[in-house]
Amino acid sequence: MDDAIDNTKSYPDYVPSADTSFSQSNFLVAANEEMTAIDSTPTSQNETQTQPSTSAPQQEETQQTQPSTSTSAHQQEETQQTQPSTSTSAPQQEETQQTQPSTCTSAPQQEETSQIQPSTSTPRQKETLQTKTKFKKRQRNPNQWERNVKKRKVNRGEEYTTKGGNIKPARKTGPDCRYRLKCFDRVNETQRGIILKAFNDLENAQLQDAYLRSCVNSIPPKRSRPRNGVKSTGKGSREWTYEYCVKPETIKVKICFKAFMSLHGIGLTRAKRVRTPGIALPLPDQRGRHGNHICISNEIRDKVMAHIDSFPKRESHYSRQNNFNRRYLDERLNVKRMWLLYLQQNEPIQRILYRSDKKSMKPIVKYKYYLHIFNNFFNLTFGRPRSDTCLSCDKYDILVKAEDDIDKKKRIQEQRDLHQMRANSGYQTLNWYAQKSKTDDTLEVYTFDFQQNLPAPSLTAGDMFYLRMLWTYNFGLHDAKTEDGIMHLWSEAEAGRRSSEVCSCLRETLLKRHETHRADHLILFSDGCAGQNKNKAMMNFLFELAKDGVYKSIQHIFLFRGHTFLPNDRDFSHIEKRKKVEKVRRPTDWKGIVKDSRLSQPFEVSFLDHKNFFDYKALADANLKTPFKCSDGESLMFKEVMWFSHGESQEMSELMDAEIWKPHSEEVWCRYTHNRMEPWKKLNPIKRIKKNQCAPKLAKKYAKPIGIKAARKKDLLSLATKNLVDEETKAFYELLPVRQDRQTTESDEDEDDYLN
Known part of the structure; x- marks a missing residue:
């Protein structure tokens, strides 16, 4: 495993300031102190070992895009390596064309593979990881959010519970208007049920408003009664009058305003809003659509990002091929512990309140915001494999970090890339034959x-x-x-x-x-x-x-x-x-x-x-x-x-x-x-x-x-x-026998002779 520490920024343009840097030498000590302090279940996102790619082995005429900044061509196959510019964005989806051989035991036939490496992303753009393996990090699912579920129930006219815990009954047809037009006699009970069901089935507030607007006709008043010869412009004056109708079958039926609200189970405010004259569609609901929200400043956001980026990160030895931008934090950490360490450093009073009285906590950076930054601006996870370390990979990484000469560093990177490409050929051979065996008896x-x-x-x-x-x-x-x-x-x-x-x-x-x-x-x-x-x-x-x-x-x-x-x-x-x-x-x-x-x-x-x-x-x-x-x-x-x-x-x-x-x-x-x-x-x-x-x-x-x-x-x-x-x-x-001789056995020392 390539366990060389990598503190490269996981987002493009952020540079932490001196006053926001976090000490990397003592973060593990602080993390250990949190082991007993956190009494709630930590939110941990663990990454299992990503398995090697399942493509066929690359033998000849292969075009590969390597992550290094120069080209190398010293391999027995005919290999062309096109080097891209360095980028920290997540890898884009690979476009691969593979030609499989017909024989059962031969190595894979010649194939032409084109691998497209990641392009530069916009600053602080959310990274989208497109790999052939199943995505391990938990994804946002807004459809299952409680407020969105409640919103859908409201639109469908179903019973729901408000944020305060009050139960609101399902939408139903209102009372008879008792108007002289006898609207409920003109629309029978079966038709009233059809109208309400069709309205609820729209499930979208804007579509429902558009439908309601189509049932209203705005016309100028036929008569007006000026007071003392002057047309009134006060609150009680009307510039428009409205006609309401429904179409339960094929013929429009004219109804009154109260019947219009009762048949659709809506209130007075919504009925007045959708009948706004002079526009084709009703005005959208403006609740919450303003700029007077409580916002976290860019300075605090940068401080959170600097704190996350201050933790030592490592590469995964096995998942580098499919997801070489993924970095791994210490397995003893999790997002909640990192957030508490942030509070301890930047909001110590709130950290003390977390231990004594969580309900009185009012931190500037809440856990959900910290988690949002962690998930959307970083490609990080916790834990890493610790076995089967590749000495060559470790050696090359150490040499690259220690070398100041650009030309020498490029040559070392070329050797490392060649080594990793040859190592990946073994995985590709294994995966190709494994897939072949499933169809070849x-x-x-x-x-x-x-x-x-x-x-x-x-x-x-x-x-x-x-x-x-x-x-x-x-x-x-x-x-x-x-x-x-x-x-x-x-x-x-x-x-x-x-x-x-x-x-x-x-x-x-x-x-x-x-x-x-x-x-x-x-x-x-x-x-x-x-x-x-x-x-x-x-x-x-x-x-x-x-x-x-x-x-x-x-x-x-x-x-x-x-x-x-x-x-x-x-x-x-x-x-x-x-x-x-x-x-x-x-x-x-x-x-x-x-x-x-x-x-x-x-x-x-x-x-x-x-x-x-x-x-x-x-x-x-x-x-x-x-x-x-x-x-x-x-x-x-x-x-x-x-x-x-x-x-x-x-x-x-x-x-x-x-x-x-x-x-x-x-x-x-x-x-x-x-x-x-x-x-x-x-x-x-x-x-x-x-x-x-x-x-x-x-x-x-x-x-x-x-x-x-x-x-x-x-x-x-x-x-x-x-x-x-x-x-x-x-x-x-x-009854276990005791070995009397001094011969070293396999339980004490592994054999290291190729001729044995």
Whole structure:
């Protein structure tokens, strides 16, 4: 994750003054003090990890708009990068054209992608984030506001409650006018109901006023009676007289003024307003339409914006691709806590009143105004991922911030942009194959990874933080076609978590699911951990799996280090959420918890012991010859390989100028990038079997459980003396074997040798 602090302004033209700046060094101290001061539920807006883009991998003839200010062209593909001017506005909607390939296991075909980067916005313009993922920040919904709901009820003539709590009855036809024209006799009861219903169905006050105005005809008075020969111009004089009519069916019916109000259920004020002569439409309601409102000055608004902008912000390592303007605040903050910190700095008396008597508070900047500024002028959220940090991204960001020379800074930015583009190609390859597998029955796509170790016991007592726990390993696979999660659990006392354990879990899952799916092509995605995934034991396992004909072709693709967000991480998040509310005493308790952690599509869970694991490392040592040499005589840079291919692979034919399938059952092909156009590196790593020599066979890795260290067992047994575990759990801990030798196991130190 790119956790470099970024204090760049989130809006275009604002520059805080010296007297409004907020100390960044002590804001966390103030935030911690607020933890106990705030007795109401804080308004928090949390951002989950944005997943990588789901577009197909970009291979060649790609036009990309990079956020840096210069161009670079040092990549194996033909890439044109058009650099835009720097902007802080939210990204506009991308226009992407993609051409998908027809083959099932080849990398995506050539595509021409045009990405339009954000243009400069007007100052303090509300940012609109248009992404392919669902918008996480809560949006304004004026239709559900209480005052707008009440307004609609008033227009529809329904019963509603006023702001003071008084209940107003529904609109209904008024009393008979008892006029000499006998208006209610000319409009029967059924017609009166039709008139009122049609009036209520308009649901808009302006449309209703327009309808009422159409029922009124303004004409000059036919006769006037001057007083003493002078025409009166006083209050009681009339320049116009009005005729009222309704049209219940096809013929207009003339009615009086009282009947006009009764039939429509309106009052005298509204009836007089809509009959204003000399205009086609009635005057709109002028209540509240004036400039004498209580306003907050621009100076205070700038002070609020300066306060929000004073908090340290970071970029998200995973969401940068879809939303690179989004910044992340400390997860201990929320909008209400930030508002209280603002009051503490600028309106301390109101902050004191918040703790003592909230009803007497009358701050200049209310919480709703602070929230309005936060949501409409900033692209911020709270919390950020803290795992899988990319060292290269961190290094480039530090160098960019520390470099003063413009030319050197541009070169560093170009290197950073190239690194991020190459890293994103792994995500794009993964997403493309995942979507392809949903429509292709001959293709299976899996991702696999280890979850963070699960402790046993998992209790809430304070002493637990100082004792060594018994760890439970969880190796998870994710089926991209069905979205199934397959979990393999085992205790650290039974086995380790290196290459042999990974291959054993893969073997059990792939052979079992292949019996029902019967796919021809297998694609695996993982990180490049040397001790678990990228090593000769894994290469030999997949080589033998393809050679035995289980799959025609097997591809093993690695993501860039630090850019390894996999679907397994979403699966593990369900377990982590459930882990917070469960109490575990023994490793076997995790099986039920993991299985029930996702109710919509429960995980497939198996609990393993030492008998389930095979020694694939020893088999690889017997089968493979090292160091690895390619067919062109070059040494294979094993650490740099991003793609292994076994069985069959697609290769460009010089005669046909097209890709054709080529079997290579005795060779392993590999690439250093995710680019489909890169030529394969070919090597034959298999040792020749001499005469009278038996082929090596796969054997069990463990004859008995490997055990745990004595200090760990001592800590576990100490829980019984504190009555933190029951007698049955105590007996289980007493039976745990103790490791006598000094050999370092996987629970103490991860392996870091690519040839193991």
